[in-house]
Amino acid sequence: MLLIPCPHCGERDEIEFSCGGEAHILRPLAENSITDAEFADYLFLRENTKGVFLERWRHAAGCRRWFNMARDTVTHEILEVYPMGALPESDAGKKAYKENWRRKSAAEAAAKPSKSKPSGKGKKA
């Protein structure tokens, strides 16, 4: 039974959580054109590391918020937990992030908004 340190609630048993699979999967934006094959890669291909793996988890039976985790898939050791939207801080976590094939994928490159701004008034958020 994993003891998972939820960033908001503290350590809880794994049955309070649901696992969202691989972390840091960026969706390509609609206006960027990538090929069907590149989209299929984004949709179906998975990192399946034997070793330090970056995952997203949700505290389903608690605060219900998402966070990221670096976990070893052989020893189940939790190396770090870090906020949704942030990147890993541990050396092993950073290495896992950098070496993931998605970093070089067309889909991830297409996840960044294109440089040209839309015409018309833009509201301040």
Added chain:
Amino acid sequence: MAETPDRGARGLPGGKPKYSIFSLARNAASYHQDWQRAWRAAEPKAEYDAVIVGGGGHGLATAYYLAAVHGMTNIAVVEKGWLGGGNTGRNTTIIRSNYMWDESAAIYDHALKLWEGMSQDLNFNVMFSQRGVLTIAHSEHELREMSRRVHAIRLNGIDSDVLGPEEIKAFVPTINIDPSIRYPVMGGFLQRRGGTARHDAVAWGYARAADDLGVDIIQNCEVTGLRRKAGRIEGVETTRGFIKTPKVGCVVAGHCSVLAAMADIRLPIASRPLQALVSEPIKPVLDTVIMSNAVHMYISQSDKGEMVLGAGVDKYNSYAQRGSFPVPEHMIAAAVELFPILSRLRMLRHWGGIVDTCPDASPIISKTDVKGLYFNCGWGTGGFKATPGSGHVFADLIANDRPNAIAAPYSLDRFQTGLLIDEHGAAGVAH
């Protein structure tokens, strides 16, 4: 769909003494000291015509059919651990072919037909017992869904009978059909040709028959690299040296992504723990296999008397060959409600495997971008039943460098064409 699959050489054509009641009697008379080794502890040669990576049921079956059907005997199986020590040694031994889609019916029934002749073909008692597999429906919705499923199965010429609660009670006396339980038994569908087999035996049977034909089986030999040149496979780097070969078939289940990465190939696979457990042995109380999707449980009774139980996968990736306790705890709670007789049973052994789950719960049997490199993986929670069929079609793919009609739909490119074969419903194991 294949009518009579080509099973290749029967018996032991390579000269190995056959097992029989006479050989048993002869060896008993000499205190069982003269049994011949079932397979040699082969030293890896420098070169082979093909290398199969993975010495489980699927890999050994592949090697056997390469030798027996395609005449490729100068081949090797390399296994990083001990033969059949992976998922082949960790499953709950269930065999059936009642899947929904035509492509699935083709491959799983191809396998079932091979199971039906296996002990004779391999001269090895794999203890294939066609005791039936009964899947229970626990709600109105499941009854409707089951009805559609049964029609699809029957349209493919595969046996499937629908049973009501009273008929189920007659078939399985220990089951609880009280309508007031949380998940009541409302009906079920039964494949009578399905059942169980001895999981170790199928690995040993294929290993012995393949070895008899000249196949080298090399244990404690881990592949550490897939050497390529100009888009073509050159051989495998292993912990026992480099082995040159023009054809490599990778069939390593949970470690498929690890192997694929050695050739810069990406797969849509997530490796998860799948746990199972056995109880202390008791007198025969269950002579069929029961599966339930709603309560996430499947159960049978081994010939030793142990209740063999399994459930869904753990919810996060792991290569640890163990899962965590809440999964079997959840499963046992449901099992005890359906089979009150289990309530005081002690559980004897518990273990886990690494299952390579695929987005559509169907396998990948495919060529790759590297010429001469083939992958057979993604069987996830349902590989054991397909063992002979998987090996048979994978051998055909490797020998002829093109998939046959049964294997073709399982190509890796279906994730680009969109022609997925969604069998989550038939997989019977939540994931």
